[in-house]
Amino acid sequence: MRHATQTLVALLLSLGVALRATAYEPRLSRLEPAGGRQGTTVSVDFVGGRIGIDPAEVVFYEPGLKTVALERVDDNRTRVQLEIEPDCPLGRHELRLRTNSGLSEIRTFHIGVLPEVTEVDPNDSLDAPQAIEFGSTVNGVIKREDIDCFAFNANEGQRVSVEVEGLRMGRTFFDPLLELLDEGGQVIAECDDAAAAHQDAFLSVTAPHTGRYIVRLRETAYRGDDNCVYRLHVGEFPRPDAVFPPAAARGVEVEVAWIGGNGGKQQVRMPSEGDQYEYWPEDERGTAPSALPIKLLDAPPAAESEPNNNRNEPNPMPAPGGGVGVLAETGDQDWYSFEAKKGQVWELRVQARELRSPLDAVLRVFTPDGKNLAGNDDDRGAPDPYIRFTAPEEGTYLLQVSDRMDRGQPDYVYYVEAAERKAIAEVKIEERRRYEATVLEVPRGGKTATLLTVTRRDLGGELRVDFENLPPGVTAEAFPLAANYNRVPVVFSATEEAPLAAALAPLEVSPTEGEQPIETQLEQQTWFARGRNNRPMWSHFAKRAAVAVTDPLPFRIRIEPTNSPLVQGGAKDLKIIADRNEGFDEAIRIYTLYNPPGVSSNRSRSITKGQNEAIIPATANGNATTGDWQITVVGELNSGGRVYASTPFAKLTVAEPYFDMKVPTVNSKQGEEVELTLELNQRHEFDGEAELTLVRLPPGVAAEPTKVTKDATSATFKLVIAADAKPGRHRGLGCQAKLTVTDEPVVYTQGYSEVRVDPRPAANATADANNGSNGSQS
Structure with missing residues (x-):
């Protein structure tokens, strides 16, 4: 009995291990709660599919948060004790959860300075609001047709600021509407969308009297669901609509003026590094719940000074350099002048929406006498304008900044700049599934692959891509990126001894020759x-x-090496082999990570259950780019979540045809035989014979294959036209060549010609009909 029990336990344990080993793709749907206060320790539940199976660590993108404890609650929930350091940066902190089998998507945890409370239902009526302390952050959720009301006390003359984070919580398209009411139910202030809050809402007013006030929050159209979570901040903190200047030099002390929200100012020393400073307005009464960006520059910008609303009174602006200004009233325009030499190329842009200004800027370039040289409203779908301007002559040029609808308000701040061009490589990690960011999970002893797209700006030549700070035991293999191509496949490998761990890896693009400085932008x-x-x-x-680095997968895949090319206009089979662990026989979907230009392949193939190999057919069109291409095949397993492996790189040669075949037009009649002669133009030598077969022959037309050698200059076919062949013009006639190269078949097709089949003369047709009739009577 004891032996049987031990056997059963061992069996259950082995089944448990097997089940957990196939629980891939941990999903992180939400954090409960979604934020906390500086200097506290918070119990946070990480919730989502398979997120509780073998949880290992929280991966933080920025400092300030620490994991104190981590425990599994169930398969779909992990509980984490998060320590929020006293000096933890305020705002959004991106994080992921790593399990032994995968890495979750990004979610954000939000840090504030006010005491935290939780919304308690029912609180949907002005008659029964939830009471909170003035100076609190409420964590809540808006359901369908839901209204949340909160009451607090404030004194006459006290600053009352309210801000809601809804859309910025990153859960769904949540559009909150915020109202502040007095005890009698009269609306004092309201806000739907605020540019400075990324279309979330905030307001800041002076309390008109001492007493009770109510904040009413809802979704604008009364929609809502469990994903409409929010953080509502209520207190005496400053909350300006904008700050000025919106750009400043690194390392200098600047007086920052608050625009709107009862105004104010603060002396601030800008950081000495970085491109943008997240500025948190604060005074003795509190700190704003969210920051406003200030662009950091190499040198102080020119400050707009009125009058500068016409081309005769522009403000001088350094180039390279920029200027800061405000379109403060309707119809306002700001003009700047800068000097340029003939042929000099300048990148001219306005940053407004990027700095959370409501301004919808338009930028134009003029000569001093008023000739319009260039203009732009939106750049590549973004609402801020950009112009690449080449000076036609040496001299002075004018920039005009305006609003697209000629609007203006005190918070319509902007930064306008003239920058020298520089070499930039914009890198994108391609998505495996649409609208899902790719995570790179490398199995121990195995491989995975990703595809990068590199967009060049003022950058040519062959490039290399290098990943830095990879987890121990992980390497990344990528081949140089040709000057005329923009896609880079990368294969990641992990040793069998690599520790289970995660890392955030920057990458760098550099030239393979020379030392041209390149700014790499991975987003x-x-x-x-x-x-x-x-x-x-x-x-x-x-x-x-x-x-x-994740647990090993129960299979590896590889491409069987090939020694013959894929020829333009041809086809080739790629054999994929799976090396399976004992006991693993599930189906594995296989497809190429990418195809060279002009090459296509079947993406619906699988190594079926219990099988160890499969074929991926690949074809090349007549203009496919020739050369040696390093390809890799992805193996996708869907077993309790998707997981991806890849083959090592394998060389695929795309080559020119060994000879060209010129297929002529054929004219024929029903019941006849005609000859078709192809002109052959040899390009490359080959051994033995090549078999030629006519393809796409019309119904009723037949021809036997023929064979040629490398010395042939033509090939002749005998076409047999049946008496009942379909008459008409039949397009699409081609010729397929099949030859053997290094003991492997090479197949390609050329030609798109025409076979014309004319009806036989009526007399012949009648005679045949009579013969047929006599024969049937005999």
Whole structure:
């Protein structure tokens, strides 16, 4: 009995291990709660599919948060004790959860300074609001047709500021509407969308009397669901609509003026490094719940000074350099002048929406006498304008900044600049599934692959891509990127001894020859909220790739080496072999990570259950780019979540045809035999014979294959036209060549010609009909 029990336990344990080994793709749907206060320790539940199976660590993108404890609650929930350091940076902190089998998507945890409370239902009536302390952050959720009301006390003359984070929580397209009411139910202030809060809402007013006030919060159209979570901040903190200047030099002390929200100012020393400073307005009464960006520059910008609203009174602006200004009233325009030499190329842009200004800027370039040389409203779908301007002559040029609708307000701040061009490589990690950012999970002893797209700006030549800070035991293999191509496949490998771990890996693009400085811009988009037509409403752009070492997979895949080329106009079979662990026989979907230009391959193939190999057919069109290409095949297993492996790189040669075949037009009649002679133009030598077969012959027309050698200059076919062959002009006639190269078949097709089949003369047709009739009677 004891032996049987031990056997059963061992069996259950082995089954448990097997089940956990196939629980791939941990999903992180939400954090409960979604934020906390500086200097506290918070119990946070990480919730999502398979997130509780073998949880290992939280991966933080920025300092300030620490994991104190981590425990599995169930398969779909992990509980983490998060320590928020006293000096933890305020605002959004991106994080992931790593399990032994995978890495979750990004979610954001939000840090504030006010005491935290939780919304308690029912609180949907002005008659029964939830009471909170003035100076609190409420964590809540808006359901369908839901209204949340909160009451607090304030004194006459006291600053009352309210801000809600809804869309910025990154859960769904949540459009909150905020109202502040007095005890009698009269609306004192309201806000729907605020540019400075990324279309979330905030308001800041002076309390008109001492007493009770109510904040009423809802979704604008009374929609809502469990994903409409929010953080509502209520207190005496400053909350300006904008700050000025919106750009400043690094390392200098600047007086920052608050525009709106009762005004104010603060002396601030800018950081000595970085491109943008997240500025948190604060005074003795509190700190704003969210920051406003200030662009950091090499030198102080020119400050707009009125009058400068026409081309006769422009403000001088350094070039390279820029200027800061405000379109403070309707119809306002700001003009700047800068000097340029003939042929000099300048990148001219206005940053307004990027700095959370409501300004919809338009930028134009003029000569001093008023000739319009260039203009732009939106750049590549973004609302801020950009112009690449080449000076036609040496001299002075004018920039005009205006609003597209000629609007103006005190918070319409902007930064306008003239920058010298520089070499930039914009890198994108391609998505495996649409609207899902790719994570790189490298199995111990195995491989995985990803595809990078590199967009060049003022950059040519062959490039190399290098990943840095990979987890121990992980390497990345990538071949040089040709000057005329923009896609880079990368294969990641992990040793069998690599520790289970994760890292955030930056990458660098550099020239393979020379020392040209290149600015690498990696921005991997996580689509948090999408609007109509899948328009991105709220996203996160990671500047480092998430790479993790995971448990070994129960299979590896490889491409059987090939020694013959894929010829333009031809086809080739790629054999994929799976090396399976004992006991693993599940189907594995296989497809090429990418195809060279002009090459296509079947993406619906699988190594079926219990089998060890499969074929991926590949074809090349007549203009496929020739050369040696390093390809890799992805193996996708869907077993309790998707997981991806890849083959090592394998060389695929795309080559010119060994000879060209010129297929002529054929004229024929029903019941006849005609000869068709192809002109052959030899390009490359080959051994033995090549078999030629006519393809796409019309119904009723037949021809036997023929064979040629490398010395042939033509090939002749005998076409047999049946008496009942379909008459007419039949397009598409081609010729397929099949030859053997290094003991492997090479097949390609050329030609798109025409076979014309004319009806036989009526007399012949009648005679045949009579013969047929007599024969049937005999």
